[in-house]
Amino acid sequence: DAKTTQPNSMESNEEEPVHLPCNHSTISGTDYIHWYRQLPSQGPEYVIHGLTSNVNNRMASLAIAEDRKSSTLILHRATLRDAAVYYCILRGSNAGGTSYGKLTFGQGTILTVHP
Amino acid sequence: GAGVSQSPSNKVTEKGKDVELRCDPISGHTALYWYRQSLGQGLEFLIYFQGNSAPDKSGLPSDRFSAERTGGSVSTLTIQRTQQEDSAVYLCASSFVRLSYFEAFFGQGTRLTVV
Numbered sequence: 001d002a003k004t005t006q007p008n009s010m011e012s013n014e015e016e017p018v019h020l021p022c023n024h025s026t027i028s029g030t031d032y033i034h035w036y037r038q039l040p041s042q043g044p045e046y047v048i049h050g051l052t053s054n055v056n057n058r059m060a061s062l063a064i065a066e067d068r069k070s071s072t073l074i075l076h077r078a079t080l081r082d083a084a085v086y087y088c089i090l091r092g093s094n095a096g097g098t099s100y101g102k103l104t105f106g107q108g109t110i111l112t113v114h115p
Numbered sequence: 116g117a118g119v120s121q122s123p124s125n126k127v128t129e130k131g132k133d134v135e136l137r138c139d140p141i142s143g144h145t146a147l148y149w150y151r152q153s154l155g156q157g158l159e160f161l162i163y164f165q166g167n168s169a170p171d172k173s174g175l176p177s178d179r180f181s182a183e184r185t186g187g188s189v190s191t192l193t194i195q196r197t198q199q200e201d202s203a204v205y206l207c208a209s210s211f212v213r214l215s216y217f218e219a220f221f222g223q224g225t226r227l228t229v230v
Binding site: 032034036038042043044045046049085087091102103104105106107108 | 148150157158160163171206208217218219220221222223224
C-alpha cells in the first residue's frame with residue numbers, strides 16, 4: 001500500500017485557518033486521497049477526498065499538488081471542536097485489486113486548537 | 116438508527132476465553148472493515164470485506180483472530196483464547212465502494228478488556 005507522511009502534531013488558535021500537510025510521494029495514478037478525523041473517544045469520521053482537482057465541502061478544503069505527491073487539508077476557521085487526530089489516507093481504486101476500497105490509517109496529525 | 120452499530124459496547128473477559136464482536140453495517144453498504152485501536156495508538160487494519168468475501172485478511176494479528184460476514188450484512192469478529200495484549204477498542208466501518216464516491220462510516224467501537 002502506498003504510504004503517507006504527516007507531522008505528528010500541529011497547533012492553531014481558534015478562528016484562524018489551519019493547513020494540515022500530507023506527503024504521498026509513492027501515490028499511484030488510481031489512488032484517491034482521503035482525509036478522516038477522529039475526535040476524542042469517537043470513531044473516525046470522513047472529512048473530504050479527491051483525486052486530482054482541489055475539492056471543497058462544508059467541513060474543509062483539499063488542495064492537491066499538481067504532481068499529486070502531496071496534499072493539504074485546509075480548515076478555514078478552526079474551532080475548538082476541530083481538535084482531533086487528522087488522518088491522510090490513500091485509497092486504491094483499481095477494481096478487482098486487493099486494495100480496492102481498503103483504507104489504511106497512518107499515525108495522523110494531532111491538532112490542538114487554542115481558545 | 117441508520118449508522119453502523121457495534122455490540123457489545125464494552126466487554127470484559129478473562130484471559131483464555133473466546134469473544135465474539137458484532138458489527139451491523141449501514142444497510143446496502145458492500146464494504147465492511149475491522150480495525151483495532153490500542154490506548155493512545157492509531158488504527159490498526161485487521162480485515163476488509165467486499166460483500167461476503169475478504170480480499171484482504173493481512174491485518175489479522177494471529178490465527179486466534181477470525182472474521183466472517185454473512186448475507187452481505189452482519190459481520191462477526193472472533194478472538195479465541197484471548198490474551199491481555201488483545202485489549203483495545205475494536206472499530207467497524209462500512210461503505211459503498213464506487214469509483215468516485217467513497218465515505219466510510221464508523222461505529223462507536225467495542226472496548227475489549229482482557230483481565
